[in-house]
Amino acid sequence: MSLKLLAFSGSSRKDSVNGKLLAAAVRGVRASGAEVAGITQLDLRALALPIYDGDLEDSAGLPAGCLALKEALREHDALLVASPEYNGFFSPLLKNAIDWASRPQEGVPSPFNGKVAALLAASPGALGGIRGLPAIRLLLSNLGVLVVPGQMSLPNALGAFDDAGQLVNAPQREMLGRVIDELLATSAGNRAPSTAPRSVSR
Numbered sequence: 021m022s023l024k025l026l027a028f029s030g031s032s033r034k035d036s037v038n039g040k041l042l043a044a045a046v047r048g049v050r051a052s053g054a055e056v057a058g059i060t061q062l063d064l065r066a067l068a069l070p071i072y073d074g075d076l077e078d079s080a081g082l083p084a085g086c087l088a089l090k091e092a093l094r095e096h097d098a099l100l101v102a103s104p105e106y107n108g109f110f111s112p113l114l115k116n117a118i119d120w121a122s123r124p125q126e127g128v129p130s131p132f133n134g135k136v137a138a139l140l141a142a143s144p145g146a147l148g149g150i151r152g153l154p155a156i157r158l159l160l161s162n163l164g165v166l167v168v169p170g171q172m173s174l175p176n177a178l179g180a181f182d183d184a185g186q187l188v189n190a191p192q193r194e195m196l197g198r199v200i201d202e203l204l205a206t207s208a209g210n211r212a213p214s215t216a217p218r219s220v221s222r
């Protein structure tokens with residue numbers, strides 16, 4: 021069974037270090053040799069989502085960008101999610117997108133059900149954005165996403181990439197590789213039909 025991967029970042033900024041880390045991860049997935057049916061890199065800003073507002077939802081329904089995000093989530097098995105850390109938390113662009121995508125649609129299952137995700141963060145600072153990751157993990161877990169234990173936060177990110185967008189530092193490249201491998205392996209296990217015997221009641 022081959023994988024469909026959706027990658028998105030909590031920063032759509034032109035020179036975003038999180039965008040660079042996400043792009044490096046996507047290249048790593050392509051280079052991994054794993055059977056990949058498709059990789060989609062989604063620009064959250066392009067969804068043009070208003071700040072979540074219950075009155076707006078009641079009066080106008082789910083915005084087009086929300087429906088597009090839900091559809092993208094449904095069409096993919098695995099998620100690669102990167103986010104900057106803003107004051108110790110992940111970005112409002114990411115939070116708002118996930119909040120919209122979590123809104124129910126009658127008769128349609130949650131687009132988060134059964135997904136596997138891996139988390140990334142990058143920062144020009146010394147902590148690499150790591151303080152924002154537990155909250156993303158909690159949020160996605162609450163929505164039914166299996167978030168793999170491995171994650172990567174990249175400190176001092178302004179000098180971390182070469183002109184081709186590759187991580188300069190070998191241990192950091194290896195760390196990213198391990199996160200990718202864990203996402204791919206967990207996702208493959210998640211999609212494989214179960215061979216475990218069903219429990220039999222006595």
Ligand SMILES: Cc1cc2nc3c(=O)[nH]c(=O)nc-3n(C[C@H](O)[C@H](O)[C@H](O)COP(=O)(O)O)c2cc1C
Binds near residue numbers: 105149
């Ligand atoms: C409102 C705000 C708060 C920030 N707070 C943090 C922080 O808590 N920790 C951190 O490492 N960087 C913080 N930064 C710096 C961001 O890490 C930096 O702007 C980074 O480049 C944003 O990610 P991006 O390059 O992917 O857009 C903050 C930036 C902004 C705008």
